[in-house]
Amino acid sequence: MTLFKKVTGLGTVALLALGLAACNSDNTKIDDGKTAETTVTAGDSVDHTITGIDPGSGHMELTARALKEYDLTDWNLTSGSGAAMTAALKKAYDKEEPIIVTAWSPHWMFSKFDLKYLDDPKLVYGDSEEIHSIVRTGMKEDLPEAYTVFQRFNWDMDDMGEIMIAIEDGTKPEEAARTWITSNKEKVAVWTDGVPKVNGDEINLVYAPWDSELASHNMMKLVLEDLGYNVNLSMVEPGPMFSAIADGSADATFAAWLPNTHKTYVDKFDGKLDDIGINMVNVKQGLAVPTYMKDINSIEDLKK
Numbered sequence: 001m002t003l004f005k006k007v008t009g010l011g012t013v014a015l016l017a018l019g020l021a022a023c024n025s026d027n028t029k030i031d032d033g034k035t036a037e038t039t040v041t042a043g044d045s046v047d048h049t050i051t052g053i054d055p056g057s058g059h060m061e062l063t064a065r066a067l068k069e070y071d072l073t074d075w076n077l078t079s080g081s082g083a084a085m086t087a088a089l090k091k092a093y094d095k096e097e098p099i100i101v102t103a104w105s106p107h108w109m110f111s112k113f114d115l116k117y118l119d120d121p122k123l124v125y126g127d128s129e130e131i132h133s134i135v136r137t138g139m140k141e142d143l144p145e146a147y148t149v150f151q152r153f154n155w156d157m158d159d160m161g162e163i164m165i166a167i168e169d170g171t172k173p174e175e176a177a178r179t180w181i182t183s184n185k186e187k188v189a190v191w192t193d194g195v196p197k198v199n200g201d202e203i204n205l206v207y208a209p210w211d212s213e214l215a216s217h218n219m220m221k222l223v224l225e226d227l228g229y230n231v232n233l234s235m236v237e238p239g240p241m242f243s244a245i246a247d248g249s250a251d252a253t254f255a256a257w258l259p260n261t262h263k264t265y266v267d268k269f270d271g272k273l274d275d276i277g278i279n280m281v282n283v284k285q286g287l288a289v290p291t292y293m294k295d296i297n298s299i300e301d302l303k304k
């Protein structure tokens with residue numbers, strides 16, 4: 001059994017991995033004769049709390065499911081936003097305090113903090129995940145040039161990561177996207193080669209409030225503008241993002257994480273969304289902790 005040691009009197013939870021060979025009972029008080037110590041479980045160390053993100057995101061649904069499947073019934077999942085989650089992470093990290101967050105990749109959080117995903121042996125967060133490009137019915141006929149670009153659109157985690165990190169470091173999203181486009185002309189050319197320019201045609205892109213999607217949609221906005229489009233970019237909650245494509249009020253989104261994360265949304269609007277392909281493979285999400293939490297490596301460790 002894995003325990004953390006809470007050194008009373010210091011007022012902070014010191015994450016000292018115990019040599020536990022000698023410890024054989026739950027939550028026993030360990031007294032080495034030098035300090036007054038109580039032991040706390042991994043759950044105690046974080047108040048049985050997982051720091052979540054915006055309530056409508058797929059990650060929150062999957063995490064609620066994970067709490068059930070791993071029988072973590074006494075745990076709480078807080079909701080807020082991606083920004084609140086990373087702020088809480090930074091605060092804990094700076095003090096080397098324990099924290100468990102809902103994390104995903106690509107995300108700048110993995111370059112700013114040393115984090116590790118917790119193993120998910122039950123595969124609640126899925127096995128392999130991709131990001132899909134989804135358009136409204138009829139978009140192909142109305143906006144064929146953009147449709148071709150969207151069908152070809154494909155990049156990787158490092159590409160998106162570059163833009164995300166620049167934004168996190170204070171660069172304006174459009175500027176960060178422009179820098180990436182300028183230094184990745186060949187990649188963009190693969191999507192746009194031979195596509196005729198248009199003359200101010202309007203196109204509506206929607207995305208949900210995640211840093212990863214802020215990066216991708218700002219990038220695609222510029223690619224479309226370079227082709228002559230007049231692009232409206234709107235950030236909405238995940239539910240409205242899918243319903244906007246389904247009811248035709250928006251033309252496209254590049255924010256559909258499948259087959260797992262957004263399955264509920266895609267099922268709900270079955271037949272009303274045109275999934276035109278994968279724009280990124282090998283994306284991932286799950287629960288993550290700072291690497292200094294040495295004894296927690298799997299969601300199953302949270303039971304202990």
Ligand code: PBE
Pocket residue numbers: 053056057058059060104210212238257261285
């Ligand atoms: N995410 C990022 C989203 C999809 C993209 C993992 C936070 C979600 O959970 O819905």
